[in-house]
Every structure is written in C-alpha cells, then in structure tokens.
Amino acid sequence: xxxxxxxxxxxxxxxxxxxxxxxxxxxxxxxxxxxxxxxxxxxxxxxxxxxxxxxxxxxxxxxxxxxxxxxxxxxxxxxxxxxxxxxxxxxxxxxxxxxxxxxxxxxxxxxxxxxxxxxxxxxxxxxxxxxxxxxxxxxxxxxxxxxxxxxxxxxxxxxxxxxxxxxxxxxxxxxxxxxxxxxxxxxxxxxxxxxxxxxxxxxxxxxxxxxxxxxxxxxxxxxxxxxxxxxxxxxxxxxxxxxxxxxxxxxxxxxxxxxxxxxxxxxxxxxxxxxxxxxxxxxxxxxxxxxxxxxxxxxxxxxxxxxxxxxxxxxxxxxx
Amino acid sequence: xxxxxxxxxxxxxxxxxxxxxxxxxxxxxxxxxxxxxxxxxxxxxxxxxxxxxxxxxxxxxxxxxxxxxxxxxxxxxxxxxxxxxxxxxxxxxxxxxxxxxxxxxxxxxxxxxxxxxxxxxxxxxxxxxxxxxxxxxxxxxxxxxxxxxxxxxxxxxxxxxxxxxxxxxxxxxxxxxxxxxxxxxxxxxxxxxxxxxxxxxxxxxxxxxxxxxxxxxxxxxxxxxxxxxxxxxxxxxxxxxxxxxxxxxxxxxxxxxxxxxxxxxxxxxxxxxxxxxxxxxxxxxxxxxxxxxxxxxxxxxxxxxxxxxxxxxxxxxxxx
Numbered sequence: 001x002x003x004x005x006x007x008x009x010x011x012x013x014x015x016x017x018x019x020x021x022x023x024x025x026x027x028x029x030x031x032x033x034x035x036x037x038x039x040x041x042x043x044x045x046x047x048x049x050x051x052x053x054x055x056x057x058x059x060x061x062x063x064x065x066x067x068x069x070x071x072x073x074x075x076x077x078x079x080x081x082x083x084x085x086x087x088x089x090x091x092x093x094x095x096x097x098x099x100x101x102x103x104x105x106x107x108x109x110x111x112x113x114x115x116x117x118x119x120x121x122x123x124x125x126x127x128x129x130x131x132x133x134x135x136x137x138x139x140x141x142x143x144x145x146x147x148x149x150x151x152x153x154x155x156x157x158x159x160x161x162x163x164x165x166x167x168x169x170x171x172x173x174x175x176x177x178x179x180x181x182x183x184x185x186x187x188x189x190x191x192x193x194x195x196x197x198x199x200x201x202x203x204x205x206x207x208x209x210x211x212x213x214x215x216x217x218x219x220x221x222x223x224x225x226x227x228x229x230x231x232x233x234x235x236x237x238x239x240x241x242x243x244x245x246x247x248x249x250x251x252x253x254x255x256x257x258x259x260x261x262x263x264x265x266x267x268x269x270x271x272x273x274x275x276x277x278x279x280x281x282x283x284x285x286x287x288x289x290x291x292x293x294x295x296x297x298x299x300x301x302x303x304x305x306x307x308x309x310x311x312x313x314x315x316x317x318x319x320x
Numbered sequence: 321x322x323x324x325x326x327x328x329x330x331x332x333x334x335x336x337x338x339x340x341x342x343x344x345x346x347x348x349x350x351x352x353x354x355x356x357x358x359x360x361x362x363x364x365x366x367x368x369x370x371x372x373x374x375x376x377x378x379x380x381x382x383x384x385x386x387x388x389x390x391x392x393x394x395x396x397x398x399x400x401x402x403x404x405x406x407x408x409x410x411x412x413x414x415x416x417x418x419x420x421x422x423x424x425x426x427x428x429x430x431x432x433x434x435x436x437x438x439x440x441x442x443x444x445x446x447x448x449x450x451x452x453x454x455x456x457x458x459x460x461x462x463x464x465x466x467x468x469x470x471x472x473x474x475x476x477x478x479x480x481x482x483x484x485x486x487x488x489x490x491x492x493x494x495x496x497x498x499x500x501x502x503x504x505x506x507x508x509x510x511x512x513x514x515x516x517x518x519x520x521x522x523x524x525x526x527x528x529x530x531x532x533x534x535x536x537x538x539x540x541x542x543x544x545x546x547x548x549x550x551x552x553x554x555x556x557x558x559x560x561x562x563x564x565x566x567x568x569x570x571x572x573x574x575x576x577x578x579x580x581x582x583x584x585x586x587x588x589x590x591x592x593x594x595x596x597x598x599x600x601x602x603x604x605x606x607x608x609x610x611x612x613x614x615x616x617x618x619x620x621x622x623x624x625x626x627x628x629x630x631x632x633x634x635x636x637x638x639x640x
Contacts, residue, residue, distance in 0.1 A: 015436055022340055022427075025435035062386045103423065105436065107342075115345035116335055116425065 002046050002267055003142040003172075005135065005163060006039030006057035008120040008152040009092065010102045011067050014296065020107045020114055029108065034297075035071045036102060038148035038177060038260050041297050045264035045286065047085040048299070051271065054142075056091045056134055058152065060121055061098030068092065091138060093131045097121020100152075104256070104296065113254070113296075120152035128155060135163060139170040143271045146175045146263055147191075151182055160186035167191075173270055176222075177263050179203065187221045193270075195263055197228040210235050211316075226266060226283070228259055231291075233284050233311075238276060242316040245280035247288040247307060257297030258287040281311040322366050322587055323462040323492075325455065325483060326359030326377035328440045328472040329412065330422045331387045334616065340427045340434055349428065354617075355391045356422060358468035358497060358580050361617050365584035365606065367405040368619070371591065374462070376411045376454055378472065380441055381418030388412065411458060413451045417441020420472075424576070424616065433574070433616075440472035448475060455483060459490040463591045466495045466583055467511075471502055480506035487511075493590055496542075497583050499523065507541045513590075515583055517548040530555050531636075546586060546603070548579060551611075553604050553631075558596060562636040565600035567608040567627060577617030578607040601631040 016030040043053040059067055071090050100118035107114070139145065145167050147160050160182050167174035168190065175193040176186045179200040187194060187204075194217065198208065204220070207213040210227055214237045217225045224238040233246035265286040269279030289304035290297065336350040363373040379387055391410050420438035427434070459465065465487050467480050480502050487494035488510065495513040496506045499520045507514060507524075514537065518528065524540070527533040530547055534557045537545045544558040553566035585606040589599030609624035610617065 015438075017436070020342055020434075022342060022434050023432040026437065028436055028438045031438060062382050066382045103436075112343040114340075114342050116337070116348055116423075117346065118335075118348045118351060 001052045001054055001141050001143060002043075002271060003054050003056065003135075003138050003145040004039035004043045004046070005145065005147045006037035006055060006149055007123075007131075007155060007159065008100065008150045009035070009037035009040060009057050009059050009064070009067060010100050010117070010120075011063045011070075012036030012102050012104070012297075014104045014106060016106050016108050019109045020105055020112075032295075033066070033070065035067045036297075038263075039146060040071070041257050041260035042146050042148060042177075042263045042267070043088055044297075045261050045290075045299060046268055047088040048301075049264065049268050050086050051268050052086045052089075054089045054091050054138055056093065056131070056138055058095045058121065058123055058127065058131065059092040059099050060095035063101055064092075064095070064099035067099055091134060093127065093134050095121055095123055095127045097123065097152075111254070113256070120150075121154075123152050123154040128159070132162070132166070136166060136170070139167060139172050142170075142172050144173045144175070144267050146177065146267055147186070148177045148260070148263070150178065157181050158185045161189040164189035164191045175263060175267055177259070184220075187217065190221045190223065192222075193224045193226060193266060194222045195226045195228065195259065195266065197259065198230065201227055211237075226262075226280075228262065228287075230255070234262065234280055236276060236280055240276055242318065243276055243280055244314045244316065245277075245284045246312045246314075247284055248310040248312065251288055251292050253291035253293070254296050255291050258290045260297070261286040261290040261299050277313045277315075280313060281308055284311045321372045321374055321461050321463060322363075322591060323374050323376065323458050323465040324359035324363045324366070325465065325467045326357035326375060326469055327443075327451075327475060327479065328420065328470045329355070329357035329360060329377050329379050329384070329387060330420050330437070330440075331383045331390075332356030332422050332424070332617075334424045334426060336426050336428050339429045340425055340432075353386070353390065355387045356617075358583075359466060360391070361577050361580035362466050362468060362497075362583045362587070363408050364617075365581050365610075365619060366588055367408040368621075369584065369588050370406050371588050372406045372409075374409045374411050374458055376413065376451070376458060378415045378441065378443055378447065378451065379412040379419050380415035383421055384412075384415070384419035387419055411454060413447065413454050415441055415443055415447045417443065417472075431574070433576070440470075441474075443472050443474040448479070452482070452486070456486055456490070459487060459492050462490075462492050464493045464495070464587050466497065466587055467506070468497045468580070468583065470498065477501045478505045481509040484509035484511045495583060495587055497579070504540075507537065510541045510543065512542075513544045513546060513586060514542040515546045515548060515579065515586065517579065518550065521547055531557075546582075546600075548582065548607075550575075554582065554600055556596060556600055560596055561638065563596055563600055564634045564636065565597075565604045566632045566634075567604055568630040568632065571608055571612050573611035573613070574616050575611050578610045580617070581606040581610040581619050597633045597635075600633060601628055604631045 265283030285307040525536040585603030605627040
C-alpha cells in the first residue's frame, strides 16, 4: 500500500465562464466539483496505475463531508481497458473546521485559469496529535509515503520534518512535495525524495540554474531531488546518478495536476523497484498525459501509453 | 406576517483578495459565508425592522443545508438599541439538487467586486408542485408577499405570473422583483408593485427615459411601479399619484443589497399603512443606509435613522 498525506485537503470547484471580466458579474456556464489537495490527486493517479492507496490528512465541516462523499463515490479514473483502479481508502482525520474550497475560474474564450484558494481550517493541537497517531499506524502497512501540499492554519512549520522523521524511523521511503519554509525544514529531516519546480527550487536555494539548484537542494538533506523543468521534463540528482528526462515534444494543455501525476509516477516506480530511468520515463509520460487531458488533473491513459517509450533519457556525468 | 419567496436561494460567499489579477493564483485573505438570494435579503431587513417574516423557495444539497443552518443561527442584524429582530421563519421547500453558490471576489486594493454566480439546481415538476402547495398555505397568514430574484433551471418562465395570480386570488398584496421574461410575464398577471432598476425597465419597455419607461411598465399591468434611479433615489408611479424620492446626498459604498432593502422598506410601509411619501422615504433611507454599511447587504441602522427625515420627496403632476 502507498500512503499519501494531504494536510490541507480541498474541495476543488471548476467554474467555466464565457469570459472573465474583472469587476463584472458572471453567470457560471458549467461547473464541476471534486476532491482535491495534492496528496488526493497523487492517490487518484496511483489507484489508476493499479496501486492500492490510502489517503490521510484532515477533512471537516460541510465541505469536508462533500469531499469525503465524492472520494467514496469517485468514478474510475481513466482505467486501462479491461482493468479497474485499485482501492483508494479514506483514512482522513476529522477536524472541527471547514475544509477549504479552491475555485478555478476557466475563461472559456482563452482557456486561461484564475485561481482562488481559501486558506483552510484552523487545526488544533489535539487534531494534530490525532493525525500523528493515525499516520504512525498507517506507516506500519505502507511501502512508501508522499507528503503533499501546503499546511493549514494552526499547523507548525516543522510539521513535515516531523512526518519525514517518523517515516524514516519506520523504514518507509518518503517523498516530500511542498514549498517555502515547510520544505526547507522538511529537507533537513532527510526525506528520500523531493520534487520541487523551478520556483520552489529558486526560493529554497536562491538559484535558477537547474543543475546548481538541484545539487544545492541535495546538500541540504534530500537524498534524491527530482526537479521539474515544466514542459522540458525533469532533472534527477540522486545517490545513484544524474539523469535528465524529456517528453518527445512540448504539448499544449492545462498543467494543473501535472506535478501530482509526476509524484505518482516516481512513487509507484520506487515501490515496483524500477530503475531511475524507468521511474523518470513514467513520471514524465504521466505528467505530459495530464497536461493533454481535457479534465484538469486527470491523465489521458492512451496518451500515457503512447508517450512512455518515447520519453528521452540522458545520463549526466556524476557531480564534481 | 410578511412572506418572501426566493426560488433561487444562494449560499453567498465573499472572498477578499489583496488584488484580483486575471489568470493568476490568489490566496483568499478573508472570507464570509451567508444565506442569500434576494428574498432572503429582504426578509433579513424586514426582521430587523421588527416585522415577523417567513421565507419560502427552494433549498437543497450540502449548500442548502449550510444555508439553512446559517439562517437558523443568523445573528441579529443591526437591531435598534434595546430591540431584537422579529422572528424569521424558514419555510423553504427541500429539493434534490444543490443550492447554488455565489462568489463575490472583493479586490481589497480598490474595493471593486467581481461576481461569479452558479446557475442553481434543476428543479423538478414535483418540487414545483410542492412549492405551490407550501406557498398557498403560507399566503393564508400573510399580510403581503414579495417574489424575488431569478428562476432556477427547470422552472417555467411564467412561474412568477402563477404566483402573482395566487396572491391576488388570496387577497394578499404582492410585490414582484425580477427581470427579463419572468418580469414581463409576471407583470401581465397584475402585481400590486414592481421595483425595476433602469436596466430592467429598459429591457422591459425599450426606454431609458425614467418617466416614460415607468408609465409604460404600469400600462403593462403593474398597479404601482417603483423605479430605482440608483444613487438618485426612486420614481414611484402609482394609482394614487406620482412621486420622486431622493437621498440628501450621493453616498460612497457598495450597492449590493440596496434594492432588497428598498423592497423591505416598501413592503413594511404598505403593511403598516404608511402614505406613499412615507413608504418612499423609508425605502430610500434603507437602501442608502445599505450602500453605507461596511458589510455588503446589511444596512447601517444609525445612518438609516439619520437619513429618514432627510429624504426629499417631490410630487409630480398626474400622468397626462
């Protein structure tokens, strides 16, 4: 089983409008509602890849109830022909506060998206203690764990460092995907993997030069750093070597969720004992197939299968 | 008791953002949630004025549940010193669909608001029949009724005409506040009052000249037409005469809900047997005090008391 942790889950709403005009009134022409937060997105992709997955984190209030109902009722996400997704189990911890909403306003004229994110519920010390207990129980049965996304109000900035240490103590490989100070603190606790994008790396290291920034991030404590280069693919600096992986071509589409699909690719590859090049091929093919999907955050299964053998892998000389 | 009908109730969310930038991601800095839809706003003001009020219309799904909880728990809206608001009773009819959300995104740099309105639940024929039954029961105890706002999907465009006729059959004075084709059809059923703004009047009559458009609207069937002139006050063309009412000065602020406060002023004045000039004074003072209130849709009680004697009333010569 793969465990994903989403401390700040979200009810993701997508509103289509004919054209977004600031300071005007808009009638929403089409809308959808789905369970969100990075770890839930990662879990959905893992499940579609056939990996049994458990999600934990916090959910509460009326929006939390809707999120959990949608999670229980979720349709099979792009399953391969003749296959069903693996079980995705809800082990979220109930909180008194209201799970946040995020709203993606999609301008149907241009396809551009304007995002509005509520901050999330205030989590109490008792609720955090309950999460820690649930997490340690779940680690006992986990082959790998992903810690994903922002922290809700009330959670201390070293929370991810604490979760990384618990995973390492339990001997469970841990991937950390967050940003800012929680990432800086979390890295110092020596996670197996981090997956920053260019902005997150620059914020962490002060450098926008991918190789320099990625190596710097490794020196700060992460065993492996997989830097997302956006449409150019990924750069992996690991204890076993350095690789760059690139999709066969740049593709048009919506990058929402592409990073979460990459995390699912890396983590499933690790659990399956794939080589680094194969893990990277999967991560790049999944994230490209997510950009290509008409539904934000889903991946296009046919595009994934087609892209997988065509991802370019280049091995770099070991670090000086 | 005064009855208000809101066929398309809404959970009104207000999101403050430091600055709204299209196609960017925003963290919501402050937010509030309250029961909305024009008839609910009218009822809140009526209750604050000391009038026992019953609300009906539709509510459903998780957003409908939150709306009803907030309605039951609503704080006293700007009650006069030493007074409490009169009871506001929830007689909403449950529907299977989800009550819509409306989102007002307030740019905290400029105060400008960008509005996003979900369309509302699809209401079935059986649910409409249930509403008609509830409405006729409630009319038996009503001194006046206000029919407010847009129609949700599934409701026929002559719905307000049907509700106007039922009120007239029951001998209950009826005010209709809607727009477009539902207004056009509703007027033909001869409501006691309509309260269009300049845009609604122009859409109905083709004229932007207030006196001409207001008289035209009366000829179409409304016994009395109270045209909102925005910051310039109101023009009332009634069977008893023609009056224009204006606030002592233009005021800065947020006009959201000013029209609903005016409806509450007109309806409470009718039930109390006030003269037309006194009803108009109340409506203009309430709507101006709503623009002045820091919370969208609430009125500033002190400003209302202060403005009331200062509203200017001018009587026009009877229609030629």
